[in-house]
Amino acid sequence: MAVKTFTTGEVLTAADTNTYLNNGGLVYITSGTQSGTTALNVDGCFTSTYQNYRIILNAIQVSTAARALRLQFRAGGVTNANTFYDYAYNGYRANGTTNNTGLAAQSFAEIGTYIDTFANATLGACTIDVLNPQVTDRTMSLVIAQGYEGAYAYRSGGFVQGEAVSFDGFRITLSGTGNVGFNYTVYGYRKA
Amino acid sequence: MKPQETFHNVETGEITVREISDEEYAALIESGWTPENAEEATPE
Numbered sequence: 001m002a003v004k005t006f007t008t009g010e011v012l013t014a015a016d017t018n019t020y021l022n023n024g025g026l027v028y029i030t031s032g033t034q035s036g037t038t039a040l041n042v043d044g045c046f047t048s049t050y051q052n053y054r055i056i057l058n059a060i061q062v063s064t065a066a067r068a069l070r071l072q073f074r075a076g077g078v079t080n081a082n083t084f085y086d087y088a089y090n091g092y093r094a095n096g097t098t099n100n101t102g103l104a105a106q107s108f109a110e111i112g113t114y115i116d117t118f119a120n121a122t123l124g125a126c127t128i129d130v131l132n133p134q135v136t137d138r139t140m141s142l143v144i145a146q147g148y149e150g151a152y153a154y155r156s157g158g159f160v161q162g163e164a165v166s167f168d169g170f171r172i173t174l175s176g177t178g179n180v181g182f183n184y185t186v187y188g189y190r191k192a
Numbered sequence: 193m194k195p196q197e198t199f200h201n202v203e204t205g206e207i208t209v210r211e212i213s214d215e216e217y218a219a220l221i222e223s224g225w226t227p228e229n230a231e232e233a234t235p236e
Contacts, residue, residue, distance in 0.1 A: 030202045037209055038195035044202040072223070079216070081223035107223040169202075173225070177195075186202075 026054060026187035035181035039173035042186065043077050046133040046168045050188030053130045057113075057172065057182045060124030060147075064178030065117045069126065070108040073139065073161055074169035082163060085109040089143070089157030099153050109159035111172075112145025123148040124182070133167040195220075 004016060027050070034040040046053060060069065073080045087109045088102035101110065113124040126145040133139050142158040161167075174180050194217045200207045212220065 030200070032200055032207060034198055036196075037198045039197040040200065041197060042200045042202060079219060079223075081219050173197075176225070 025190055027190055029053070029186040029188050031183070031185040033181075033183050034172070036179055038177070038179055039171060040180070040182075040184065041074060041079070041169065041171045042184070043074055043169035045170070045186045046130070048134055051132055051134075051191060052189040053133065054187045054189065055126075055128040055130065055170070056185045056187075057111075057124070057126040057128075059122045060113055060115070060126065060180070060182040061120055061122055062115045062124075062174060062178055062180055063119055064174075064176065065115060065119045066176070067115055067178060067180075068110050068175040069113045069124070069180065070173050070175060071111050071128070071141075071159070072108050072171045072173070073133065073167035074171055075165065075167050077169075079171050080161065080163075080165070080167065081107040083107050084162040085159060086162065087111075087157065087159035089145075089155040091153060091155035093149060093151040093153045095151035097151075099149055099155070101155070102157070108173075109141070109161070110175075111159075112143050112155035112157065113147040114149055114153065115147050116149045118148060119178075123152075130170070136166045137164050138162050139167060 029045055083105045085106045085108055086104040089112050091099035093099055111126050111128060113126050115123050124147045129142045131140045139161045145155045147153045194211050196209055197212050198209050
């Protein structure tokens with residue numbers, strides 16, 4: 001539903017512009033570039049302002065091949081590494097083969113992107129919708145991801161952190177040694 | 193040698209890069225992160 005409908009010749013005022021800026025479907029929270037280190041920790045991005053969030057990672061590179069990307073939630077600057085993460089993905093490669101994956105009771109959640117070769121090349125991207133991370137309950141997340149596993153590979157699925165706790169941040173790291181690089185943006189879903 | 197990580201505080205806007213603390217390194221190892229587990233997450 002439109003916030004306001006303009007008619008021919010009507011003036012776009014500062015107030016109108018501000019109304020539109022404050023009523024986008026996705027509201028920008030933060031962004032940055034991750035490179036040259038083993039992990040990114042983002043703190044204070046989940047607040048009471050929004051219920052649901054979208055994290056976008058693009059231009060994902062790994063300095064060492066055969067690495068999966070992982071997410072853990074954080075609260076008060078501390079990473080939650082309890083074994084309550086379950087994840088599951090349907091996957092398909094561009095060469096026509098499947099690449100499903102999933103595990104339960106892990107200390108992290110994979111986010112669907114796996115890069116098996118070509119270190120330091122842009123081969124991955126991922127969108128993660130994090131639902132109600134500030135609520136003291138299980139935290140569900142829905143994921144669409146791209147990687148490279150002998151061919152370009154795509155997965156959809158998600159993960160749950162199964163504890164009745166709340167989070168204000170997240171951490172992205174690799175399944176082994178090496179640096180990870182990507183651009184990241186965090187948005188909040190406007191409530192009303 | 194402990195890894196260097198990036199820390200982004202959204203409230204202050206501060207982005208820092210530092211070697212992780214002993215406690216954070218212990219938690220990282222406990223979470224299953226080791227140089228040897230790189231193949232662990234091999235897809236089906």
